[in-house]
Amino acid sequence: xxxxxxxxxxxxxxxxxxxxxxxxxxxxxxxxxxxxxxxxxxxxxxxxxxxxxxxxxxxxxxxxxxxxxxxxxxxxxxxxxxxxxxxxxxxxxxxxxxxxxxxxxxxxxxxxxxxxxxxxxxxxxxxxxxxxxxxxxxxxxxxxxxxxxxxxxxxxxxxxxxxxxxxxxxxxxxxxxxxxxxxxxxxxxxxxxxxxxxxxxxxxxxxxxxxxxxxxxxxxxxxxxxxxxxxxxxxxxxxxxxxxxxxxxxxxxxxxxxxxxxxxxxxxxxxxxxxxxxxxxxxxxxxxxxxxxxxxxxxxxxxxxxxxxx
Amino acid sequence: xxxxxxxxxxxxxxxxxxxxxxxxxxxxxxxxxxxxxxxxxxxxxxxxxxxxxxxxxxxxxxxxxxxxxxxxxxxxxxxxxxxxxxxxxxxxxxxxxxxxxxxxxxxxxxxxxxxxxxxxxxxxxxxxxxxxxxxxxxxxxxxxxxxxxxxxxxxxxxxxxxxxxxxxxxxxxxxxxxxxxxxxxxxxxxxxxxxxxxxxxxxxxxxxxxxxxxxxxxxxxxxxxxxxxxxxxxxxxxxxxxxxxxxxxxxxxxxxxxxxxxxxxxxxxxxxxxxxxxxxxxxxxxxxxxxxxxxxxxxxxxxxxxxxxx
Numbered sequence: 001x002x003x004x005x006x007x008x009x010x011x012x013x014x015x016x017x018x019x020x021x022x023x024x025x026x027x028x029x030x031x032x033x034x035x036x037x038x039x040x041x042x043x044x045x046x047x048x049x050x051x052x053x054x055x056x057x058x059x060x061x062x063x064x065x066x067x068x069x070x071x072x073x074x075x076x077x078x079x080x081x082x083x084x085x086x087x088x089x090x091x092x093x094x095x096x097x098x099x100x101x102x103x104x105x106x107x108x109x110x111x112x113x114x115x116x117x118x119x120x121x122x123x124x125x126x127x128x129x130x131x132x133x134x135x136x137x138x139x140x141x142x143x144x145x146x147x148x149x150x151x152x153x154x155x156x157x158x159x160x161x162x163x164x165x166x167x168x169x170x171x172x173x174x175x176x177x178x179x180x181x182x183x184x185x186x187x188x189x190x191x192x193x194x195x196x197x198x199x200x201x202x203x204x205x206x207x208x209x210x211x212x213x214x215x216x217x218x219x220x221x222x223x224x225x226x227x228x229x230x231x232x233x234x235x236x237x238x239x240x241x242x243x244x245x246x247x248x249x250x251x252x253x254x255x256x257x258x259x260x261x262x263x264x265x266x267x268x269x270x271x272x273x274x275x276x277x278x279x280x281x282x283x284x285x286x287x288x289x290x291x292x293x294x295x296x297x298x299x300x301x302x303x304x305x306x307x308x309x310x
Numbered sequence: 311x312x313x314x315x316x317x318x319x320x321x322x323x324x325x326x327x328x329x330x331x332x333x334x335x336x337x338x339x340x341x342x343x344x345x346x347x348x349x350x351x352x353x354x355x356x357x358x359x360x361x362x363x364x365x366x367x368x369x370x371x372x373x374x375x376x377x378x379x380x381x382x383x384x385x386x387x388x389x390x391x392x393x394x395x396x397x398x399x400x401x402x403x404x405x406x407x408x409x410x411x412x413x414x415x416x417x418x419x420x421x422x423x424x425x426x427x428x429x430x431x432x433x434x435x436x437x438x439x440x441x442x443x444x445x446x447x448x449x450x451x452x453x454x455x456x457x458x459x460x461x462x463x464x465x466x467x468x469x470x471x472x473x474x475x476x477x478x479x480x481x482x483x484x485x486x487x488x489x490x491x492x493x494x495x496x497x498x499x500x501x502x503x504x505x506x507x508x509x510x511x512x513x514x515x516x517x518x519x520x521x522x523x524x525x526x527x528x529x530x531x532x533x534x535x536x537x538x539x540x541x542x543x544x545x546x547x548x549x550x551x552x553x554x555x556x557x558x559x560x561x562x563x564x565x566x567x568x569x570x571x572x573x574x575x576x577x578x579x580x581x582x583x584x585x586x587x588x589x590x591x592x593x594x595x596x597x598x599x600x601x602x603x604x605x606x607x608x609x610x611x612x613x614x615x616x617x618x619x620x
Contacts, residue, residue, distance in 0.1 A: 033608040040606035053363070255601070262600035262607070269611035270588060271581045277615075278580060290572035291565070296350035297572070298343040301579035305587075 003034035010136045011042060015109065018136045022111055025128045028272065036128060045077070045134030046245050049159030051145045051184075056165040057191045061228035062144045066102055068234040069140060075107040077133035077141040081126055109133055124268050127158055158261050160254070161244045163187045163237070166205065169197035182208060185221050187240045193225035193233065219247050278304045313344035320446045321352060325419065328446045332421055335438045338582065346438060355387070355444030356555050359469030361455045361494075366475040367501045371538035372454045376412055378544040379450060385417040387448035389439050391432060391455045419443055434578050437468055468571050470564070471554045473497045473547070476515065479507035492518060495531050497550045503535035503543065529557050588614045 001009075006024075009017035021039070025032040050062055059080065066076045102108045111129050113122065130141050143159060164185035188209075190201050205223045222240050226233030248254040282304065289295040311319075316334075319327035331349070335342040360372050369390065376386045412418045421439050423432065440451050453469060474495035498519075500511050515533045532550050536543030558564040592614065599605040 037606040037609055041603050043603065258601040259597055262597045265607040266593070266597060266600055266610055266614075267581075267585060269607040270584055270614065271577075273608070273611050273615055274580055274584050275577060283576070287569055287572045287576060290576055291568040293351050293353065296347040297575040297579040298583070299347055300576055301583050304576075304580065305583055 003031055004038050007035060007038035007135065010039070010132065013137065015106075018109065018132060019111075021132050022129050025132065026125055029276075032128070033269075036131060039132050039135035043131040043134040045130070045139055045141050046161065047130060047134075047141050047143060047159045048241055049143045049145065049162040050165060051162065052165030053167075056167050057228050058144050058165050061165060061189065061191055061226060061234075062142050063102060064226070064228045064231045064234045065237060066108060066142060067231065068238045070102075070105060070107055072238070074140055075138050076109075077130070077136075077138035078102075078108065078110045079126055079129050079133070079141060079143045080110070080112045081122060081143065081145045109136070109138060123158070124272075127265065127268075130158075157184065158264065160248060160257065161186045161241050163189055163241070165189045165191050166201060167192045168195045168201045186219065186244050187237065188221055188223040189233075189237055190223065190225045191228050193227050198225060217253060218251060219244065274305075313341055314348050317345060317348035317445065320349070320442065323447065325416075328419065328442060329421075331442050332439050335442065336435055339586075342438075346441060349442050349445035353441040353444040355440070355449055355451050356471065357440060357444075357451050357453060357469045358551055359453045359455065359472040360475060361472065362475030363477075366477050367538050368454050368475050371475060371499065371501055371536060371544075372452050373412060374536070374538045374541045374544045375547060376418060376452060377541065378548045380412075380415060380417055382548070384450055385448050386419075387440070387443035387446075387451040388412075388418065388420045389436055389443070389451060389453045390420070390422045391436055391453065419446070419448060433468070434582075437575065437578075440468075467494065467567075468574065470558060470567065471496045471551050473499055473551070475499045475501050476511060477502045478505045478511045496529065496554050497547065498531055498533040499543075499547055500533065500535045501538050503537050508535060527563060528561060529554065584615075 003024075006017055006021050010021050021035050025035055050058055050065075052058055062078060062080070066078060069076050102110065111133070113126055113129065126143065130143060133141050162184050164187070166188065168190060188205050190198055190205070192198075202223050202225065209221060209223070224233060224236050224240060226237060228234070248257075286295060286300040286304065290297055290300055313334075316327055316331050320331050331345050335345055360368055360375075362368055372388060372390070376388060379386050412420065421443070423436055423439065436453060440453060443451050472494050474497070476498065478500060498515050500508055500515070502508075512533050512535065519531060519533070534543060534546050534550060536547060538544070558567075596605060596610040596614065600607055600610055
């Protein structure tokens with residue numbers, strides 16, 4: 001089957017074609033690029049990032065939010081970005097197991113990402129999977145990321161709406177994450193709202209948002225509460241995301257975010273293609289010279305890009 | 311002052327020259343490359359990554375470990391990778407304030423990283439800062455990373471010895487982080503060992519390490535306990551790092567890690583330089599075509615790299 005046929009099939013709703021396309025794209029190379037090129041014109045979807053510290057119950061919340069959108073008749077794609085080993089390539093199954101509540105619903109497509117093992121690789125692979133799921137006709141894609149590193153910020157920046165999940169009464173180091181997450185959050189959710197300290201956490205978040213000023217240009221991120229295990233609060237969260245989606249269309253924010261996302265995608269595509277062209281015997285020789293500190297990386301890169309003998 | 315003079319001065323122990331060089335390198339461009347090229351041959355140091363979930367007390371542990379190495383007469387460089395906003399560029403001051411215990415000691419150099427705001431940018435900026443600190447004659451550089459995302463894995467991979475910090479009795483989501491961190495950890499530390507549940511956490515980690523097999527080729531990562539606030543357990547952690555450093559020299563592991571690090575540095579340098587060359591009016595035009603889905607990123611990248619009129 002050609003790459004073009006595969007994209008035609010996934011656009012016609014064939015789940016196996018979608019799953020196969022994502023796997024092929026993860027492997028990279030010319031087939032991956034052909035698939036993405038064929039899918040790209042149709043990849044319109046609202047991307048919702050869900051991020052926050054470990055233990056915040058993100059997977060459970062994603063499941064509960066997906067059920068709420070399904071109640072409203074909206075097909076939902078889910079991409080779970082699992083922590084995984086850079087050496088084994090293995091992915092933790094926990095999230096997928098928790099998401100079995102959604103299993104068997106043809107209006108739901110779930111993909112758990114394995115690690116591509118390169119710098120920026122996970123953000124890249126995630127963006128590609130979302131592109132294909134969007135092209136398959138899912139108007140909404142939820143992207144769950146674990147932890148709070150640079151990669152999470154990259155993935156959150158690629159989302160149209162970002163939900164940051166907190167829980168009541170975590171340690172004071174969480175304050176620093178909140179600071180890093182303040183500007184990327186469009187909606188705050190304090191999950192596990194049946195635990196003590198929820199009012200205090202809500203109050204702290206609201207204070208921090210006020211101190212941070214209105215960096216969101218007209219959008220005040222709401223601070224909502226939820227009990228993801230029972231679904232409590234999920235209708236308000238879905239309402240808030242829909243309000244934010246509306247808000248984006250009334251400003252030039254959406255256009256600017258799309259340009260920034262396009263630049264990241266172009267930058268990543270350039271990187272992938274140039275590495276493919278440069279890898280070879282000279283590349284290998286330069287690597288050993290860099291490792292033994294006989295040549296610095298920039299001098300090697302300039303020599304490779306100029307194609308010169310030195 | 312020329313870039314070469316700056317590197318001569320930082321090699322002679324001038325702290326202000328070192329701080330200035332790191333700031334210049336963070337700005338990127340030709341001066342950054344000249345500084346790194348001049349420093350690169352001298353950038354030998356043992357790189358120790360300290361990573362783990364938020365709230366594990368990593369900053370306090372880094373401070374306590376640095377004090378222990380100072381007792382042994384070893385100069386210590388510290389790079390704290392703060393969470394920070396991709397928009398404001400601001401960095402949280404908390405870590406630096408906690409590290410004031412080390413202030414005024416000329417055998418200690420501390421740098422807190424601001425966010426460069428690009429995909430892979432933080433890992434890049436961190437590696438460059440470590441190169442300069444190593445070139446300034448620090449035989450040991452501690453690199454503290456917050457959270458547990460892809461970026462942390464990238465930074466940990468660039469370290470010679472990686473310490474993964476846990477605390478007793480965190481939520482079950484932490485299990486998944488441990489799974490992701492299992493293969494990159496050379497030393498496990500259960501911090502806050504005066505809290506309940508420490509024996510259970512140590513036992514769980516040892517069981518997971520046994521189940522994971524000996525992926526470390528002859529090195530069994532020790533699971534140690536510490537109370538970073540009092541310094542308890544830090545002498546054993548420093549001993550374990552020194553043993554691991556010795557171990558690396560007896561295998562080809564160090565050589566293979568150096569080659570992998572060199573390839574990452576070369577790849578990043580190629581990316582930086584090619585983007586500098588490609589950015590311009592055509593780049594901007596392609597970005598709007600990608601944003602409006604009239605062109606896919608790979609087609610745009612191929613056209614830019616081929617320099618064709620398309």
